[in-house]
Amino acid sequence: MFNKFHKQSASRLNVVVVTPLGEGGKGGIDRMMDSIRYEFREHPRAEVDLRFVASRGANIYLSPIVLAWALLRIIYLQASQGIDVIHINLSANMSAYRKFIVAAVASALRIPYVVHLHSGEFGHFWESCNGFPRRRIEILFSKAKFVIVLGRVWSDLIVTNLPELADRIIIMPNSTRKRRHDFHADGPVKILFLGRLGPAKGIGELLDSFEMIRHRNDWQATLAGDGAVTETRILVERLGLAERVSVPGWLDDRGVTAKLQEADILVLPSWVENLPMCVVEAFAHGLAVVCTPVGALPEIVEHERTGLLVPVKNAPALAQALGRLLTDPALRARLGIQARAQHAIQFEIGAYVDKLVGVWQGASRAERRRADRSSSMTAGAR
Known part of the structure; x- marks a missing residue:
């Protein structure tokens, strides 16, 4: 033997x-x-x-x-x-x-x-x-x-x-694997966060930015991940955002894929990263990406071409970037198409x-x- x-x-x-x-x-x-x-x-x-x-x-x-x-x-x-x-x-x-x-x-x-x-x-x-x-x-x-x-x-x-x-x-x-994704013409724009819920991922700034755009009725958000799930749900309730923002907790591979297929925007306002999988997955699905220029992210996310880069710990800038994408469906589509093309070449x-x-x-x-x-x-x- x-x-x-x-x-x-x-x-x-x-x-x-x-x-x-x-x-x-x-x-x-x-x-x-x-x-x-x-x-x-x-x-x-x-x-x-x-x-x-x-x-x-x-x-x-x-x-x-x-x-x-x-x-x-x-x-x-x-x-x-x-x-x-x-x-x-x-x-x-x-x-x-x-x-x-x-x-x-x-x-x-x-x-x-x-x-x-x-x-x-x-x-x-x-x-x-x-x-x-x-x-x-x-x-x-x-x-x-x-x-x-x-x-x-x-x-x-x-x-x-x-x-x-x-x-x-x-x-x-x-x-990641190649994915098929259809751009959504109707209904509210769906914003997705994937990652460990907590300060280092910029959850505080993200919720602050949601407060700044709460007057708009054309968006919904999902914050999916492990970490401070209960604390995030409590904060969402306290801010009066529960009808707009869901916090489902950790999702398995099938759940993540389903959320990516439903989404229009991936947002990741992290303080520190290496090269997060969720951004590469968002590229594969053709989503418009909003993230911070930390770790290797500036090497793959080209501002105004394959995504929007916002400063770390800057809720107003994050709200402005999200507001642009909510207002401009052509911009969302263009960023997503170019991100997906980049994925096919590089990822x-x-x-x-x-x-x-x-x-x-x-x-x-x-x-x-x-x-x-x-x-x-x-x-x-x-």
């Missing part, structure tokens, strides 16, 4: 993806990993055997057990069939500490790994670290065969701190997965070359 597994490993690339919650998990990176998962199911790549392991789980108090189980699975898979590459999804804070352990185990087992940085807060986290944590971050990146980032802003962050990694950084913005999941497979193959070949050189040097010494 052992030999059979290793014979398969020689002909196929065995890849393990380490992701926080697993299939259907709440959060952008799990949605991105689900997009990859679904693409492999619908269009299998014969050269890749792909597995996912969760490193945190839904219950944060059980995360040490989930992490231990993930490590045991990695050890078992390496022993039984061999792992060619581990794909490590990296965020800030405790996620980083968990990934330090995953990377250390991968190195101990001599498995090459790729780091996929997806946190908008990682720069602040890195800057706040000193001593041992900072050293672990440097080791994590330095031992990676490649580091995938979502935009130039994150490439610049890594190169500034670790210039020797410049030739190992690969920029790969989040991607389609099939092309993304093909490139990702190339990254995994490159990481595996790099490790084989290193091992071959090591073997040659050992033989020469003898």
Whole structure:
């Protein structure tokens, strides 16, 4: 059985993806990993055997057990069939500490790994670290065969701190499946927010902007996501916006897709982001996007062409942008059409997965070359 597994490993690339919650998990990176998962199911790549392991789980108090189980699975898979590459999804804070352990185990087992940085807060986290944590971050990146980032802003962050990694950084913005979307000519304009409800996503400014346009009777809004759901519902009631604004809580993939198909505008007034999946999904659906120029968003949202950019923590500017889109259906349609065209060129999941497979193959070949050189040097010494 052992030999059979290793014979398969020689002909196929065995890849393990380490992701926080697993299939259907709440959060952008799990949605991105689900997009990859679904693409492999619908269009299998014969050269890749792909597995996912969760490193945190839904219950944060059980995360040490989930992490231990993930490590045991990695050890078992390496022993039984061999792992060619581990794909490590990296965020800030405790996620980083968990990934330090995953990377250390991968190195101990001599498995090459790729780091996929997806946190908008990682720069602040890195800057706040000193001593041992900072050293672990440097080791994590330095031992990676490649580091995938979502935009130039994150490439610049890594190169500034670790210039020797410049030739190992690969920029790969989040991607999604193509979607069909019809522009709505009748009824109220539907505004959609998708994300974790709370201050950092600009929920306070968003509700303030809704108050500023409440005199208009041509719009409705949905604020969907996890986080401060109850608190947001209470605030909506207190502001007298309950007839206009619904707060359904977390939606699964089918629910998110349904809301995107119904919507006309996606709004995301965040204080901090990396490259949120909801904006890429809005592009796929042809929605007009209103967002803040944080993280890698200015790299994909071109003001007045594929969306409208508004300053962070500026409710009047947000209200003005929403008011423009409510008043001007031609502008909504133009932004949505151009965003959808941009998605087809840059953010389609099939092309993304093909490139990702190339990254995994490159990481595996790099490790084989290193091992071959090591073997040659050992033989020469003898």
